[in-house]
Amino acid sequence: MLYLVSVPIGNLGDIxxxxxxxxxxxxxVACEDTRTSGRxxxxxxxxxxxxxxxxxxxxxxxxPKLIARLMRGEAVAxxxxxxxxxxxxxxxxxxxxxxxxxxxMTAVPGANALLPAVQLSGLPTDAFYFxxxxxxxxxxxxxxxxxxQSLPATLVFYESPNRLIAALEDIAAVLGDRTAAVARELTxxxxxxxxxxxxELVGYYKESGAPKGEIVIVIDRGAQAAWTEDAVxxxxxxxxxxxxxRDTAALVGAATGLPRKHIYKQVLDAAGHEP
Numbered sequence: 332m333l334y335l336v337s338v339p340i341g342n343l344g345d346i347x348x349x350x351x352x353x354x355x356x357x358x359x360v361a362c363e364d365t366r367t368s369g370r371x372x373x374x375x376x377x378x379x380x381x382x383x384x385x386x387x388x389x390x391x392x393x394x395p396k397l398i399a400r401l402m403r404g405e406a407v408a409x410x411x412x413x414x415x416x417x418x419x420x421x422x423x424x425x426x427x428x429x430x431x432x433x434x435x436m437t438a439v440p441g442a443n444a445l446l447p448a449v450q451l452s453g454l455p456t457d458a459f460y461f462x463x464x465x466x467x468x469x470x471x472x473x474x475x476x477x478x479x480q481s482l483p484a485t486l487v488f489y490e491s492p493n494r495l496i497a498a499l500e501d502i503a504a505v506l507g508d509r510t511a512a513v514a515r516e517l518t519x520x521x522x523x524x525x526x527x528x529x530x531e532l533v534g535y536y537k538e539s540g541a542p543k544g545e546i547v548i549v550i551d552r553g554a555q556a557a558w559t560e561d562a563v564x565x566x567x568x569x570x571x572x573x574x575x576x577r578d579t580a581a582l583v584g585a586a587t588g589l590p591r592k593h594i595y596k597q598v599l600d601a602a603g604h605e606p
Contacts, residue, residue: 333401333429334408335422337415337441340545341519343374345442351375353439357408361385361397363420367412385409387421394425401434408439413545415443419463419489444517448547449487451524452512455552458585459485465498472498476505478569481586486550492541495548496533502550503529510551516544563587563594567601576602 334353339345354360355377362368365382372379385393401407409416409425416422429436449456460479465488466472479486486506490498495513502511512526513536521544525532529550536542566586570579579602580595587594 332406333426333434333436334406334439335416335426335436336408336410336439337443338368338371338410338413340413340442340444340517341522342442345518346375347439347441350439350441351377353406353408354410356406357381358405359383359397359400360408360410361393361425362410363412368410385422385425390421390424394428397425398428398432398434401429402432413442415441418443418445442518444489444514444545444547445487447517448512448514448524448549449485451514451517452485452549453526454485454510454512454549456485458483458552459487459549460582461487464489464491465494465501467494469497469501472501473505474569475573476502478566478573480506480553481566482552482582483586484552486552488548488550490546490548492543492546495541495546496536498548499529499533499536502548503533506550506553509553512549513542514547514549515542517547519544563589564597564601567594567598571598571602 334357336350336353338350358381360368360382362382362384363386365384368382369379372382385397397407409422411420411422417426426436445461449459460482462475462479466475508528508530510526511529511532512524513532514524516522525535563583567579567583570582574582576598580591580598583598584591584594
């Protein structure tokens, strides 16, 4: 079986008893960086001898070897450097291939940065959209923001400290001066959640400098406007750049409140093929 094991994002006490048991008993633990996971294993009192690297640079070669061991009946655990595997890391391809091969999988849930950031942001939690990491370049980043600007949901993105100011400037340009929260160092000693209109956040970080630590940006939903056919068509085309036809229909339907069947037909016409 493949075990998708969540590990702490900062506070060592967030390891679960089940995660510790699985990591101790697994025949092999695939991890992003054996040094990082080795330090974690040392702190947890676990054996690090069965760690093997699995990351974006070696995944294509390492994945068949992991699949082969799983097919032989071994137990393999997958971890990321911190938090929940498969969330903005290459692990999903291993899970995909296990599913295709009929290899059983299970998740060992635990810490992640996404949910605590949403909880601590003070913004609506009834519906939120997680967009992973925004693109590096401003033009691509603005296109990604345009694709979700009309969603009736709190928006959540991961970001690196050195790109935070540029990302906030693009958020302000595309989404307007919405209320947002910048969460960093979650569960750690210097945990901080700064909540303000985006323009104020830009000014603050320009004055204080880029912060340290992993960043989560949480953005309030925008006001919904009346939808014209042209506006709906434009939203569909933008969403299709980064989403499947099925997901586009669901998201556009939720954003506009228009009948799902009507939206789905427009999506298929725009996509030019069946999903």
